[in-house]
Amino acid sequence: MTPDRRLRCLHKALRRRVGLLRMLLEAARRLGAGHSREAMLAFIVIELQATWANFMRSYYLSCMFGAVSGRGSRIRTRFPTNNEDTAIGLAILQYRPRAHPRSHGAWRRRDEPAWHDPHTLLTLCDRFQFSNRSAIEGALSTGDRTFIDLPVFRNHFGHRDGHSQQAVQNLAPMYGLPSYLRPSHLLLTRPLKRTQTLVEDFMDAVVFAAEYMCD
Numbered sequence: 001m002t003p004d005r006r007l008r009c010l011h012k013a014l015r016r017r018v019g020l021l022r023m024l025l026e027a028a029r030r031l032g033a034g035h036s037r038e039a040m041l042a043f044i045v046i047e048l049q050a051t052w053a054n055f056m057r058s059y060y061l062s063c064m065f066g067a068v069s070g071r072g073s074r075i076r077t078r079f080p081t082n083n084e085d086t087a088i089g090l091a092i093l094q095y096r097p098r099a100h101p102r103s104h105g106a107w108r109r110r111d112e113p114a115w116h117d118p119h120t121l122l123t124l125c126d127r128f129q130f131s132n133r134s135a136i137e138g139a140l141s142t143g144d145r146t147f148i149d150l151p152v153f154r155n156h157f158g159h160r161d162g163h164s165q166q167a168v169q170n171l172a173p174m175y176g177l178p179s180y181l182r183p184s185h186l187l188l189t190r191p192l193k194r195t196q197t198l199v200e201d202f203m204d205a206v207v208f209a210a211e212y213m214c215d
Helices: 007-031 035-064 084-095 118-128 133-140 146-159 162-169 183-187 198-214
Strands: none
Touching (some): 007 035, 035 146, 035 183, 118 133, 133 198, 146 198
16 A cells, blocks of 8 residues: 555555455355464454554555545645655654664664554644644544454464463453453454454454545
């Protein structure tokens, strides 16, 4: 996913990617319990968070470049720029004041902030006075737990140790689910009073937030 002068294009790119993950989810369901389904669910969760993080990074850059919202309003910022290295540098220095770019001006990806964390973009919005700050806050401050809990699942599937599994299982009661379920079973189970599985709720939350931010 890359920055775009039209925010709606960012949302469409994210929606397409999540659509592919939904197709993989359906394929995983047909496999039944086993290592193959576990592997597919791990890929889906890791890719869902990566898709969200890439969207947030591209969204920040698009706003710094003066992108146009879905309603036709041009985004204004305190430090507008057309240079990606400059915009990324401003974000990095907000969190790592002693960081510095390579000799040719590009910044190291590992120095960049945690784009999947909504607080990152909200902080940068305040720092650089984004004119669409209210839309971003409205999308990311709904009380939905997706952006808190999705990283916990992603961490488990990335490391697969007892500690990360326990961290996932500790979340189960918040969704009205038993804590003895394996992380993969939690994802494929419907939370209390919900009509679809937990992983589908995560997907919907990502798409909804992006749509609200880009409108």
